[in-house]
Amino acid sequence: QKEVEQDPGPLSVPEGAIVSLNCTYSNSAFQYFMWYRQYSRKGPELLMYTYSSGNKEDGRFTAQVDKSSKYISLFIRDSQPSDSATYLCAMTSGTGNQFYFGTGTSLTVIP
C-alpha cells in the first residue's frame, strides 16, 4: 500500500466551478499536510500547508485535514483557467524531513 493515494484524474471543469481534490494516507504519524501546484515542466510551488486536523483558507483555496479518517482535501472556488495545473498533496511527520507525495491530480479549467 502506498503511503499516499491520490486520484490522478484528469479532472476537467468549467471556469467558475468549485474544484475538490483529495488524498488519503496510511501513516498516522503524518502531522503536516501540504498542497503543491505544478505547471508543466516546472518545479512544484507550495500553495498551502496545514498542521494536524482542521481547515485553512487562503483566498480561493481551502485546505481541510481529517486525521481521524486520514483524508485531506483542497477546494478551489471560482476556478480560473490559470488554475490549470497538476496538484500534488504531500505530507510529513515533521521529523526526518522526508516528504511523501501523492501522484498528483491533473486539472484543466475550461474558459
Add this chain to the structure above:
Amino acid sequence: GAVVSQHPSRVICKSGTSVKIECRSLDFQATTMFWYRQFPKQSLMLMATSNEGSKATYEQGVEKDKFLINHASLTLSTLTVTSAHPEDSSFYICSADSGQGYNEQFFGPGTRLTVL
C-alpha cells in the same frame, strides 16, 4: 519567499556520458537538500537526501555510484548522473530545506534530462 535555482534547465546528452546538475538556494542557507526524479504523469520520487558536509542518504533502489551527490556548501548541492543511459531520461527536481517550522521544502524549477 525562498528561491531555489537549478542549472541547467534542460540537457540532452549521448548515452555513456556524465551529466552534472546544480541546485542552489539563492537567499537562504540549506543544511539539507533533496533530489527527486519525476517521470511523466507520475509523482516525485525521492532519490536521496543531501546534508552539507556529509555523505548523501540514498533511497532504496537508487544506485549511489550512478547518481553522485555532493553538498559542498550550505547553498549548493550537485547531482551527477554517471554513464547516463536512455532509461535515466527524466525530470530531476531538487528542493532545499529552509530549516523553518516543519522544515518546509522549497523546490527548484527542475532539470529535464534526455539521454539519446
